[in-house]
Amino acid sequence: MLAERAYAKINLTLDVVGRRPDGYHEVDMVMQTIDLSDLIWLERIESGLQVGSPASHIPLDHRNLAYMAAAAFLKHTRVSQGVRIWIEKQIPVAAGLAGGSADAAAVLRGMNRLFGTGLTLDELADIGAAIGSDVPFCVYGGCAVATGRGERIRRLAHPLKAWVVLVHPPVHVSTADVYGAVTPADYAARPLSPRMTEALIDADVDEINHLVRNGLQPITEQLYPEVALLRQRMANVAKVPVHMSGSGPTLYCLTPTQSAGQRLYNAFRGFAKEVYLSRFV
Ligand SMILES: C[C@](O)(CO)[C@H](O)COP(=O)(O)OP(=O)(O)OC[C@H]1O[C@@H](n2ccc(N)nc2=O)[C@H](O)[C@@H]1O
Ligand SMILES: Nc1ncnc2c1ncn2[C@@H]1O[C@H](COP(=O)(O)OP(=O)(O)OP(=O)(O)O)[C@@H](O)[C@H]1O
Numbered sequence: 001m002l003a004e005r006a007y008a009k010i011n012l013t014l015d016v017v018g019r020r021p022d023g024y025h026e027v028d029m030v031m032q033t034i035d036l037s038d039l040i041w042l043e044r045i046e047s048g049l050q051v052g053s054p055a056s057h058i059p060l061d062h063r064n065l066a067y068m069a070a071a072a073f074l075k076h077t078r079v080s081q082g083v084r085i086w087i088e089k090q091i092p093v094a095a096g097l098a099g100g101s102a103d104a105a106a107v108l109r110g111m112n113r114l115f116g117t118g119l120t121l122d123e124l125a126d127i128g129a130a131i132g133s134d135v136p137f138c139v140y141g142g143c144a145v146a147t148g149r150g151e152r153i154r155r156l157a158h159p160l161k162a163w164v165v166l167v168h169p170p171v172h173v174s175t176a177d178v179y180g181a182v183t184p185a186d187y188a189a190r191p192l193s194p195r196m197t198e199a200l201i202d203a204d205v206d207e208i209n210h211l212v213r214n215g216l217q218p219i220t221e222q223l224y225p226e227v228a229l230l231r232q233r234m235a236n237v238a239k240v241p242v243h244m245s246g247s248g249p250t251l252y253c254l255t256p257t258q259s260a261g262q263r264l265y266n267a268f269r270g271f272a273k274e275v276y277l278s279r280f281v
Helices: 064-078 100-113 121-129 135-140 177-182 193-201 205-211 217-223 225-238 259-267
Strands: 002-019 027-047 049-052 080-087 142-147 151-155 163-168 250-255 274-280
Touching: 002 100, 002 135, 002 193, 002 205, 027 100, 027 193, 049 064, 064 080, 064 100, 064 142, 080 100, 100 121, 100 135, 100 205, 121 135, 135 142, 135 151, 142 193, 151 193, 163 259, 177 217, 193 205, 193 225, 205 250, 217 225, 225 250, 250 259
Parallel strands: 049 080
Antiparallel strands: 002 027, 027 080, 027 142, 027 274, 142 151, 163 250, 163 274
16 A cells, blocks of 8 residues: 655646647646645555545546546556555645646556556656646646646746645636637737746746736636635735636635745635645645
8 A cells, every 4th residue: 555645736827829629728837736735545456446535525436537547557557456546635626726637647656656567757647648638747746837738748947935825715617618718819929938937947936926827817707706706805915916726716825935825824714714825846
């Protein structure tokens, strides 16, 4: 039996640059792993796939992204045994934090260790791409520029360890609905990832805050107006920019120090049940 951590991500940039013939959107994003995580336990069994969790709000059958990852791993490697998966969830579900994708990626990394199959991260990311657009990034973790439909990853090493205060409002956002409402008017003429990359390497939190952009935010806020209201309430208190991750609805602020993060965490606690103080990993 072994354990593998599944870390959430935030989007520092998310630019939609076009629509593809397969219906997916061409994106250009800077993503960053944060230390909010699920814990995945993996155990060899003779055959079959079993998924369990104390969380009552996620599917535990073939619809679970961790289950899909395990099935894809067994098929790819032709390992003839099975696996029992136990998921301890901390990452809010359908929140824009890639919780399910992180679980899938952790299953791929963990099964590679459990069965001693010796696949590289690139190979695991390739398997993950068939499960979801965010899975390859979650396989590597850290910071990266993601292009294509999100599955093409260029890893980025930078020195910054910023703090992230997250507020997850109780709104269930469908990623497919948000992308479905994107029109050509929402496409970014020039992605911000090159400038964001520089600001990260310079560890310049003010510049990063200034550059953060999410092309899905106006769409999510139009489909779910309560997200816009919450952002306004947070901005009134925070006096720093409030950003949205992925397709939302999670909103976040970046701070350079733990004490500044803690102050915002205290200020936001009355705004929603789920508020987290986290950090770049
Ligand atoms: C919003 C982000 O989380 C930002 O990182 C991702 O772009 C979404 O990644 P994901 O949840 O792993 O997405 P997938 O499971 O691959 O796709 C869910 C649905 O979102 C839409 N989708 C997703 C990714 C993309 N580049 N274009 C899309 O149009 C498609 O309708 C798809 O059916
Ligand atoms: N292991 C899992 N953890 C969480 N959700 C899962 C899992 N497996 C399947 N799901 C389903 O996937 C859907 C999206 O959940 P998830 O938490 O991955 O969303 P998200 O954070 O918005 O993802 P992304 O940022 O990649 O769009 C939910 O409807 C949930 O029921």
